[in-house]
Amino acid sequence: MTTDPETTETAPRPEKPEDGADTREAAAAGAQPAEPSTEDAPAAGTGESEAAAGTTEDQDSAAQPSEAEAELAAQQVERERIERRKAEKKGPIEAGGKLSGKAADLLAAVRAVESGEKPVASAFSEPAPAPRRPSAPEPVRRTEPVAPPVAAAAPAAEAVGAVRAVLAGGGAPEALAPQVAAALGEGVDARLRADPWQLLRVPGVRPEQADGFARALLGAECSPDDERRARAVTVWLLEQAALAGHTALEVPALEAALAQRSVPDPEAAVHSTIAEGEALVFQDALETAAPTDSGEDEEDENRPVRVLIGLERYALAEESLADGLARLINSVPKADGSAEDWDRAASSARGSAAELLRAVAGHGLVLHTGGEASRVEPATLLHEARRLGVRAWAATHSPAGRDLFAALLTRLDLPDAPAEPTQPALATVAGLLSGAEGPGRDADGALDLDLLIVLDAPQLDVETAALLTESLPDGARLVLSGDPGVLWSAGPGRVFADLLAARACPQIASRTPDPGPIGDLVSAIGVGELPQVDAPGKEVVIVPVRDAGEAVHRTVQLVADSVPRAIGIPAEETQVITPGHGGAAGTRALNAAxxxxxxxxxxxxxxxDPGDRIAYSPVPGRTVPGRVVKADAEGLHLECSGAPVVVRKERVEQSVRHGWALTAHQAVGQQWRAVVVVLPGDAAQTLTRPWVYTAFGRADRHLSIVHGVEQALPRAVTEIPAKPRTTRLPVLLRPQIPTAG
Incomplete structure (x- = not known):
């Protein structure tokens, strides 16, 4: 590495962290529910801590549905189909018959809740099992077609007016009325007067704000031990945990978080939340190190368990995902092309691409791992499958990723290509699900394809992954491809990592290395090392800075002057990446400069202004880069990946940011010719190995590192892995896939 692109001074090799430096507490902190920052409401797609504040849709909008509204409505229709499908399945096998003591008491309490009774008072002392889904034969496919997307109706003016009056009486901002009316539904004004803590169900509202609102409305009746407050805070904490990536929380973690929120009796709060049906309780058996010799019955009875509390929407999504994955793994793929045809195609491919083709030929679900250069392998698979007459499609996480993959297909110049339609067989995941892109749906409501290749697979959260798997027809093949070292999804779950750990299907690890000094550096970071790389062409340079002000100054200098002059890459092809939105060198400060x-x-x-580079978030969890074209009475006109987008005036503040500087979560799935990664001193505590790996890996030809964190960078790479996420997918898959591994 060198320092400035225009100098030849060599930067010293980063020293290894001192022995005994303990950063495990920072990694362990990820198990607790994330606290969203009140300083900033980040754009969607920013991941764990950055996504905590969320992005809310303005419900007081015009009658015409926007792209975001249509997409959300389409996904809601699909979720309703999943719920109906689950209701049609056979009832669950009775679980817990071999449990005893307090665990059995809690199971009895859960069943009492399901029957409409209150749980017994002693029930929550220990974990309780949830009803276990049977290992059933292949489920019956649904036959109802997908309904067209319908935008959610804006709340009635009368309802908004009634809510505004209640908010004014409680000292809350009246401008919040449309959001509250949309979030809480019919009769919201009466519900708020009866239970002011319902305000916590509105995205962005925090417990201290809801407490102030409740004190103003209830007066002397308001108390910290109010059962309504306890339930509302419990649900709020579970929502915050989902924003941090968890699909559920272990009971001790949830009770500790409730105590921090001044809930006097956390155990009673969780007990009440379950009793009212606002959260679900699960007891998952943990794998033991080795089976006992005393028989299967005793082993089941003594097997350790963990108790989890979660929200229904994520529980439903995770169970539906497990069902869909089991269906793919246990089914025989549709006979598209003979075995000899697939074998000939594999023989003509090179290296890992041949292994991928052979695995896909005989399996319904295949995992493919590798860095940016390994995308050539799913590209080869897509080409060969279509040449065999298979209805194959590829889907990426973002439009920019789709365009990069399309460019790769063009560069490969594969021979014997079939006559392609006017549009290549590429789509985004969101476009595929909403029907805006892709092959469309068949008469049964399933996607009209035989093979789906999903790139950027680590970006799949449980809800999106469930929608995808439920949308695949019987006999279809699914290939999940991605780099396991990058940051996980912005939404809850760690689907790709959980599947890799389960080893329930073929896994093809690419042997195609990322080229050049940047590839060498990123590969080393992936295994926990931060070496000094040889960069004779100034592919990697380090720019030391003393403070955040100097970091902003040097970043602007690099983008506007040094990189274009010394490296030959213009400013419009250079992307700045920084850890967060706030702070003296966050995206806001950098974008302003x-x-x-x-x-x-x-x-x-x-x-x-026209010409501004922007980051557009149509829905939570997605960020699309683009540019401002113009602004008029219709709204802000953007150009995003070649497509025109109009953002109405009332939605601009929530969904559009300047985009010269992004966070690493927003940049996942994309690459630029030059990248400037800014590491200000105040970001030292937020750095992890996946963050560094993701940020550095966005550069294709040149990487500048504005370095102000000293030893925090090598420490993050060597000692701080991804923050843990609590999920149930591995446990749900275990009984459905007897041949796992």
């Missing part, structure tokens, strides 16, 4: 240098203007439309 870069706009002033690269596209100054008055910002008459919400701070934007």
């Amino acid at each position: 870069l706009k002033e240098r690269l596209n100054p203007g008055p910002g008459r439309f919400g701070g934007f």
Whole structure:
């Protein structure tokens, strides 16, 4: 590595962290529910801590549905189909017959809740089992077609007015009325007066704000031990945990978080939340190190368990995902092309691509891992499958990723290509599910395809993954491809990592290395090392800085001057990546400085001018890069990956940011010719190995590192792995896949 692109001074090799430096507490902290920052409401797609504040849709909008509204409505229709399908399945096998003591008491309490009774008072002392789903034969496919997307109706003016009056009486901002009316539904004003803590169900509202609202409305009747407050805070904490990536929380972690929120009796709070049906309780058996010699019955009875509390929507999604994955793994793929045809195609491919083709020929679910260069292998698979007459499609997480994959297909110049339609067989995951892209649906409501290759698989959260698997027809093949070292999904779950750990299907690890000094550096980071790489062409340079102000100054200098002059890459092809939105060198500060240098203007439309580089978040969990074209009475006109987008004025503040600087979570699935990674001193505590791996790996030709964290960088790479997430997918898959491994 060198320092500035225009100098030849060699930067010293980063020292190894001192012996005894303990950063495990920072990694372990990820098991607790994340606290969203009140300083910033980050754009969607920013991942764990960055996504905590969320992105809310403005419900007081025009009658015409927007792209985001249509997409959300389409996904809601699909979720309703999943619920109906689950209701049609056979009832669960009775579980817990061999349990005893307090665990059996809690199981009895759960069943009492299901029958409409209150749980027994002693029930929550220990974990309770949830009813176990049977290892049933292949489920019956649904036959109902997918309904067209319908935008959610804006709340009635009368309802908004009634909510505004209640908010005013409680000292809350009246501007919040449309959001509250949309989130809480019919009769919201009466519900708020009866239970002011219902305000916590509105995204962005925090417990201290709901407490102030309740004190103003209830007066002397308001007390910290109010059962309504305890239930509302419990549900809120579970929502915050989902924003941090968990699909459920272990009971001790949830009770500790409740105690931190001044809930006097956390155990009673969880007990009450379950009794009212606002959360579900699960008891999952843990794998033991080795089976006992005393028989299967005794082994089941003594097997350790863990108790989890979760929200119904994520429990439903995770169970549906496990069902869909089991269906793919246990089914025989549709006979598209003879075995000899697939074998000939594999023989003509090279290296890991041949292994991938052979695995896909005989299996319904295949996992493929590798870095950016390994994308050539799923590209080869897509080409060969279509040449065999298979209805194959590939889906990426973002439009930019789709365009990169399309460019790769073009560069490969594969021979004997079939006559392609006007549009290549590429889509985004969101477009595929909403029907805006892809092959469409068949008469049964399933996707009209035989093979689906999903790139950027680590970005799949449990809800999106469940929708995808439920949408596949019987006999279809699914290939999940991605780099396991990058940051996980913005939404709850760790689907790709859980499947890799389960070893329930073929896994093809690419042997195609990422090229050049940047590839060498990123590969080393992936295994926990931070070496000094040889970069004779200034592919990697380090720019030391002393403080955040200097970091912003040097970043602007690099993007606008040094990289274009010394490396030959223009500013519009250079991306800045920094750990967060706030702070003196976060995306807000960097974007303000870069706009002033690269596209100054008055910002008459919400701070934007034509030519501004932007990051557009149509729905929570997705970020699309683009540029501002113009602004008029219709709204802010954008161009995103070649497609025109109009964002209405009232939605601009929530869904559009300047995009010269992004977070690593927003940049996943994309690459730029040059990347400037900014590491200010105040970001030292947030760095992890996956973050560094993801940020550095976004660079294709040149990487500049604005370095102000000293030894925190090598420490993060060597000692701080991904923050743990609590999920149930491995446990749900275990009984459904007897041949796992």
